[in-house]
Structures are given as structure tokens and as C-alpha cells.
Amino acid sequence: MSTKQKRFFLSEDDIPRYWYNIQADMVNKPMAPLNPQTKEPLKPEDLYPLFAKELCHQELDQENAWIEIPEPVREYYKYWRSTPLVRAYGLEKALGTPAHIYFKNESVSPIGSHKLNSAIPQAYYCKQEGVTNVTTETGAGQWGAALSYAAKLFGLEAAVYQVKISYEQKPYRRSIMQTFGAQVTPSPSMSTRAGKDILTQTPNHQGSLGTAISEAIELARTTPNCKYTLGSVLSHVSLHQTIIGLEAEKQMEMAGEYPDVVIGCFGGGSNFAGISFPFMRHTIKEGRKTRFIAAEPASCPKLTRGKFQYDFADEAGYTPLLPMYTLGHKFAPANIHAGGLRFHGAGVIVSQLLKDGLMEAVDIPQLETFETGCLFAQAEGIIPAPESCHAIAAAVREAKKCIETGEEKIILFNLSGHGLVDMASYDQYLAGNLMNYDLPDEVIAKSLGE
């Protein structure tokens, strides 16, 4: 047993005062999102009907590398930030690896995941601009819980469309949102045209993030003083999440090390962006050799098997056209237990970075994720969210390589959330009821309209 330091914290004064906007430093800028009507490059004003204005400008900002975090947002960040950077001595020992494994523990946030990092500024900017109601979609419920809490902090009313299968399978998340005072509706619902269209065609539709996004956007468009918010995919969400990596950078310095490999699980890309981009700027600007690995589910492999093309972010086609790796916006993922990773596309920034070879992607089968989750729980005492298990599994693969090569690589991954509200999924795994899903090429081709 080591007596070296296990956890690293920043003092409240050292919590970063700026988010990092990687777009400003990218050599190849992300291609422009397109207005779906005109097919012209999107301007911030085109997004005003949907989002708080400040967020529209952040979304398309390719100039400013540093965006100041508003003081009230920083004050609420202090409720749980800095999150600890943890040296995973327990996991290292369980694996017998010479690698040094670190993880950033975002599970300690009030709502149990990194999502609050963006929910608070989104609610803040809405409040600043006189908005009274916010709406969003949620899959597993992590984002919905975050927005519900953030809305309450700023006195906004929140309406959340939750993917129906999660609403039914994960009632605890719904209760959490309701405890924070939000209205929660299972999606698809009969309360929107988008929902009605789907339900009349497919009466028992289980829901998808794409559908829930369509419903929330429709509510925002048809309700006075109501704005839409999104928990991943978009560039301003990734921007807010860079607080994770910026803290981690300072904390790795406290530990006296710099990562050789940085890993995040991948749904729409925001937690991966959060842990990666601050380190990636040293790769871009100083040529520092670090590998960045996005870990996605084998059953929703947009990065490893998707296609780079313009696509919608939602089922009904309400959003701008985004240049991204996608499985097609009508892709219906298998009913896997990592609800937060069941999105068909990747954000525009990460898509460009992957295209340019600045990052890599791996896909992880479901059984490997839960096997790794149980190993991690027993070694480090934290039951990880099924989403986060993908990052841990990728980290474990890298750490095992080090056993063979004898290298003492420095591996850093983001523990995006805990799994305490996902125990039903662990139950299914422990009972032997889960399986891997083989996704045939034809299904992807068909979804992409090929």
C-alpha cells in the first residue's frame, strides 16, 4: 500500500476563471453548421429563437480562446468544484500494471455527473436575458437532473422530455428531477407535433434522444419566453465542460505528472471535450505528444463506423445541419444501458479533430463495460455510471498494454458520473441478463440512406 497522495484538490481561488475555446486554436476550423432552410452558413442570430444569445455567440466563436466564466456561475461551481483528481492506486494494484492511472472524479457533483458544469451557465445566461422557462431532453436523466437543479438555482421553470425507455427503466432519475421541481414528460409524447407524428406511425416507440430533442425544440419554439438547452453535442456545451480539463491540468501538475493518454467516454462529445481540450492545446500549440481516446459503445459507433457528413441533430430535422460523424439522424440504437451514449452523432469540433487525426476512437462492447465497472467499484469504491464504464474500459486496455511493455505510462480518464441511480443495470449484468450487440454494416448503411 502506497502512502503517496491519493486525491488532489484546488483551493477555491484556484478554480479556473475562464473556459477554453479550442476552436480559436484549431488549424483546421470546424466546418460551418448550415441553416436547414437556406443551406447558408449559420449565423449566431439564426440560433436566437432557440438559445440564449450569449450561448449562440459562444457556439460559433472561432476567435477567442478564453471565455470568462461569469462570477455567479463560479460561485455555484464552488458548491462542488474543484472535483478531485484521484490517483487510482486501487485499480493499478488490481491490474498489476506499471501504468500510473489518474481519474478526474466528476461524480461528486450535486447531481452525480459532469452535466452540471454546463447546465449552470446555460440557466444563468437564460436568466440574464429575461427568459422564464427552459426546456430540454434527457436520456438516462443525468442532463435532465442537471438542468432541473440549475433552473431552480436561477428561479426558472424547467420542462424535461425524457426518452421513454429511460423514464420507465430509471424511475429514480425522474424522481430526482421532480425533487428539484421540474416537469418531466416521457418522450415521444402526444404533447407535440413531432411526438404525435412518431407515435401515430409507431405506437409503442421507445423513444430516442433525437425524438426528445425534437419535442423540446418544438416546445421552446411555441412557448413565449422559453428557451431550449442541450446537454452535449454543441460547441458551447463542450466549452463549459473544459473546466474539467483545466482543473485536471493544474492538479496533474500538483501530482508532478503529465498524461500520455487522455480518455473520455463519448455520447455527443462534451465530457470527452471537457477532459481533453485543455491538454490538446499543448499538442496543437507546442507539439506535445499525448494520445486522446474517445470511448464509445459498440452498439452506437458513430466515431468508429459512422460517416462524416452534414446531418441533423434530431429525429424530426428541426436543428441546423451539422458537419459531423453520424450514423444518420434516424438511427435507432440498441437498448443498451449506457443511455447517455445512445446519440447518433458527434459534435462538430470533435468530428473535425477526429478527421484531422488529433484524436482516436475505440468502441467497447457492453459486457466489457460492466465487467470493468465492477472491477473499478471493488478497487476504488465508486460504482461508475454505465457511460463512464466505457472510459474506464479504454483506460484498462491501455494499462494492460503497459503490463506487456513494462511502460509506466500516465493515463488520465474522466469519471463522468456515478452509477448509483443505474443499479438496475448492474442488477441485470450480475444476473447474466445482458449481452453484446452486433451491429450489422447494413443497418448503418440503411440509416445513412446508402
Add this chain to the structure above:
Amino acid sequence: MSTKQKRFFLSEDDIPRYWYNIQADMVNKPMAPLNPQTKEPLKPEDLYPLFAKELCHQELDQENAWIEIPEPVREYYKYWRSTPLVRAYGLEKALGTPAHIYFKNESVSPIGSHKLNSAIPQAYYCKQEGVTNVTTETGAGQWGAALSYAAKLFGLEAAVYQVKISYEQKPYRRSIMQTFGAQVTPSPSMSTRAGKDILTQTPNHQGSLGTAISEAIELARTTPNCKYTLGSVLSHVSLHQTIIGLEAEKQMEMAGEYPDVVIGCFGGGSNFAGISFPFMRHTIKEGRKTRFIAAEPASCPKLTRGKFQYDFADEAGYTPLLPMYTLGHKFAPANIHAGGLRFHGAGVIVSQLLKDGLMEAVDIPQLETFETGCLFAQAEGIIPAPESCHAIAAAVREAKKCIETGEEKIILFNLSGHGLVDMASYDQYLAGNLMNYDLPDEVIAKSLGE
């Protein structure tokens, strides 16, 4: 919005190296537990068949005020300690109170509550003494989860008897224990004589902590190399929990304040002891004026309506006779949602302290606890365990008094755990299905055999 510091942490080097044994400083020592066969005062050796020897000595130690925390235990404490001391600015603002409210956030532990503070040393001492199997009972599952994880850390097999109604109502806790590798059995079960006796008399018995204790003790007695462990009530458990108050003492110093009131919820007494005893030593030794308040459920009011007498800690009468405030060891509490507080008696130390007027007790009706829990969740972002809601409710009562008097009292309470695995209870509350229970005097008198 204040810009003052929100959370206070200790560096790993400042985590206390000793637990505090208040028995050594008490003017009136606790009365001796009695051997149930001989009615003679209990000697450590009498407890050897049940507990690790070191724990038996800690249990009855009235000499040594400071007990060294073994190095391996401190190393595992570092996985989550120090826990933050938090200034509850959000709650203060929501109440509009001039009081300064602080809470010690024990919910950040791997298993979500303070219970791990004692589970780790108990598992450690068992391992040291060559034990291979440990067993215990659990109500809501917090202690069972803690022991399951601690056993895994030291390579011990764990068998947990969970009160049947909790086993059925809170399946997530069972899954957590199983994820950590423990065997979990609903109690009463047919696997022990004690369980069989109860089930043959009352086939649909919902279980109680008293019954589950009897089953676990019987398993320990009849299994080679197996020891029993307990999550509260006993003096060595309270001893381990003093890490909470010892940290809080240093952290309150960082905040530049000293508490006027210290509050903990009360089941068997260990989390209350943990937050209180280190501060109480200044009351005992230096006459410092601090109020100590134990908050118990109105439906299980051992401190406010029980009787001080010798009683068993379990249903079947396997344990030593303890001098304690009790509702009678056959008391069957109402089916309230604060499962961890449904125990009929109080530990011998707190019982003596209450008798001597060094502490107070209040009882809180169920609806007030959930109302306060929702208020706290919205103000501080943490959904508290139903048990912890009792402490918050008592703190809110004190803070409201300060609104009337204008006093800036310093209130400190222990947030013993989060409620993320108890969302079904919040669901019931939000749906309006919960009620208060009026416990008639006759029921208590009958249970006490009067």
C-alpha cells in the same frame, strides 16, 4: 450571493491520526454492559466469540482518550477523506436566517454515507486476526454496503442480512452490496433458528434490525472463522465515527468559527457521536457552552419517550444486556422511510450523556423530514438520505429561531448520507402518499413490558 469560502478540506497529512474515546473523559462513566447469562459486568473476553479482539477492548475502554488509527485504515480513509465541511449559504438564504449553518458532508464517501468510517477498521482488525468471513445486518442498506466494500478491500467474504422490507423496497442497495461481492439475504430468513422462530410465528414478518442482528450473530457463532460486525449502537463504532467531528473541529477553525449547536440524526447513535463527541470534550473539559441535539424519528422515539434500563440490542436476546434508552427490544417501529433510524435502543455512551444532561433530543415527524429534504436539495443541490433529513430538520428549527431572535448562531450538523438510492421514498412523498405516525403511549409501555 456571497463570495466567501464555501467548502473546507484538510490536506491528507492533516487527516486525524487518532480516534477520540469520550469514555475516558466522562465524569459519570457508562454503566457496565452485563453478560446475559451471569448478569456479571461484561469483560472484553466475553465478546471474543463475536468480534475481533481489538474491537472488544475498544468497546470497554474507559482509560485511553486517544486510540491510534492503524496506517492501512488511514490509507483507505484517504480514498474520500477529509470530507468537506460546507457552509450552507444556499440554505441560509432560502430560510432568510442570520444563523451561520455548516454541514459536514459524509455523503461523498464511496458508499454514500458515514458508515464506511467504521466498516474499514472493523474489516481491518478482523483480517489482522486471521478471520476469513464477516457477517452483519443492515436496514436501509447503508451499513451493509459499507461492510461489503470494506470486506472486499481486505479480501474477506461478507454475508449480509437485510431487513426484508428494505430488501424489497430498496433493491438498489441490494445491488450495490452485490456489486461489491457480498451475499445478501432478506431477514427474517429460514437460514437461522432465530429467523425460523419468527417466521413460523409470523409468516409475513417484514423484518426489523433486531431480528436481522439475531440472524447475523447466529451465523457468526455457528460458522468457523467468522465474526460479526455492527454498524452503530456499540461504543467502538462511535469511536471510529469520531473522525467526522475531529475533522470538523479543524475545519471549523479554518472557517474561523466554533459551533453553538451540533446536530446529528439518531438511529443507534454512531453518526451523532461522530460529529458531537470531539466538540463535547471541550464542554466536559473546558466548560465550553455548546448544545448537542440528537434528532430521532417521532415514530421511533427511544431518546424522547423511551426508558433508561438494561435491554438487549436484538430481538432474540443474543447480545449482552446494555444500559440504554430503549423502547423495548421487541419494539416494532412503523414502516417509515428512514430505515436506518428504526432501531429500538441507543448506545450506552449517548444514553449516559443524555441522562446527565450533556445532550438533548428532539423527535421529528416524517412529513417534516421530507419537506426539509426537498428544501435542502433545492438550496444546496444534494438530495439527503431520509435519515439525514432528521438532522437537517432540527438544524432548520434552530435556524428559524434565530430569525425571531436575530442571533447569528453557529449551527453545525452532520449530513450522514445522500438519498440517491432512496428516491422511491421521495417519490412517495412527492405523490402525497406519506403520513405522520402517532405512536400511542400504550404501545411503548406494552413494548417495555409495563
